[in-house]
Amino acid sequence: MRIAHVAPLWESVPPQGYGAIESLVAELTAVQVADGHDVTVFASGDSKVAGNLHGVGTAALLADPDIREPEVYRMLQLQEVRDRAAEFDIVHSHVHSNTGCMAVPALRGLRTPVIHTVHCFFNKDNAQLFRRFAAERYIAISQDQRSRLPGLNYLGTVHHGVDPECFPFGTAADVTSPYLVFLGRIRPDKGVHVAIEAARRAGVPLRIAGRIKSCDRTYFEKRVEPYLDDRTVSFLGELDFAAKTSLLAGAAGTLMTSLIPEPFGMVPVESMACGTPVVSLRTGALPELVRDRVTGFLADDAYEMASAIHMLPAINRATCRQHVTSAFSIRRMADGYAAAYEFAARH
């Protein structure tokens, strides 16, 4: 098939820094090209993709300090997709928050079928837009996400996937001095403070890694920094892929404490791919990702999480990795999208 991906423009594909959607587009494209498809990616001009690149602008928006109106590049990108739509059998749009939603009205009325993967949270603002355009074709990234805005024309749910081969497993967890991991943005709704409370209650050291935006500095100083002592709670900053997977692979467990309903979570999937079980609050898509008492534990608060941390040795690490291989592989994701493309092309 001739496939066009419409990626976000904030980061390149794949991203230089953090960019979950840009990573996913890069990996999905690589599999689709390997499967023999003719894939074109509409992405920032500095992207490097397995298929054909249709560059928009010269650099990722985040990388260009001279850009005053980033929104117009999204508008130009969508027009360029329209201009070339007849060259493709399917247009696969990756909808993110804010200006990302513009793809939904902007890509209407093309002869080529358009599929929108909804990567963002639904909120009362964008829900109005999605409802207005309910008849467009959507892919949800979790059942939980989909249940929060029923009534859209969902072709299906396709969970994100990873390539398990990219994650180290042989590395057994450090059993002599076990530690827990929190990986993610350091901000209130990610619940780092809950992870700290659970780890301290359980008496197991916690290693925290992630980006702090300047607007979240006060949160960090008030709710995280007071607990840092390099023995019980430590902060490692933002890690690259190798350091991140090494940290995950060595951990006794990964704590997921998001206080808002995440539509998906790459960290728990990556953790399990390393064989590391997950102790998570029962929010958003997490119950779809973690098999309770099999690949980790679901809990309602920091107190329950602390109890679960003590039960982590009972989890079989090979089962965690197997769960990812069977349920969250990039292969499975690519097959899910292939089925959606076929359906869209026929209906």
Add this chain to the structure above:
Amino acid sequence: MRIAHVAPLWESVPPQGYGAIESLVAELTAVQVADGHDVTVFASGDSKVAGNLHGVGTAALLADPDIREPEVYRMLQLQEVRDRAAEFDIVHSHVHSNTGCMAVPALRGLRTPVIHTVHCFFNKDNAQLFRRFAAERYIAISQDQRSRLPGLNYLGTVHHGVDPECFPFGTAADVTSPYLVFLGRIRPDKGVHVAIEAARRAGVPLRIAGRIKSCDRTYFEKRVEPYLDDRTVSFLGELDFAAKTSLLAGAAGTLMTSLIPEPFGMVPVESMACGTPVVSLRTGALPELVRDRVTGFLADDAYEMASAIHMLPAINRATCRQHVTSAFSIRRMADGYAAAYEFAARH
């Protein structure tokens, strides 16, 4: 004619606070309704207009702290305009920066002719978008603006207008203790520091009024605050309409010191409507607004401005007001748009 205005959504029409485009849409609508046109305004749901209101959302975006994705309301608005386009003879879109530009691609391909008044600065980002859609119908708000991005399908230039009756003239300037005025946002590119330098060189007190955004606080503290002493330079904060016009009417002159090419300037027009001459840097549209040595002076720097301030008594205040009545009245603006609508409807 059946006219639809597409207003910004940040402020209501007319605005509660500062909102130049929203003010203009309110006044233009009032004149058009008085002229017998059937006018519908697509604006925030709390707007109050002379014609029919098509409300988008319940409140102005700036007034609703719960809004997380303001962009989607612009998208919804533009779709609602499309849905109702057949009910109108003309769609008059008011294009502002950032998401405001979305109107250009989003309103293409309608049977009803669409005219875009470009209220924003051109920059290297949005210029790409306007060039891509050069064939749409544009109205420039000054010759200077138009000269900065030639090649668009401009139907013409229509200067903004005011109702001179709304501005006090009888109030003679305070000749016993003359003062100068700077009115506008307190930020580097508006050149408040240049106005302070010119007034101090001339030895005439300067009264500064305007909003300070939090991001410009440092500029205010470094370049403005050190000169404040309530005698030579004073800061009055943000003023309402009555206080603003009273300040202008009592002044010996108004200083315009924008360091960037403003596509228009309401302050000099309002100042002249009060009979108060303008001393301005020769930037952007200012030479189109101020008649040099007739309604004020054009200068190249603070030094020249200081010399001009000494010549202010030579300017006839009645001539300043007459200039606004003949060249920048709301009537003249409405006639300019009526001609553009007629042209668009025929071609």
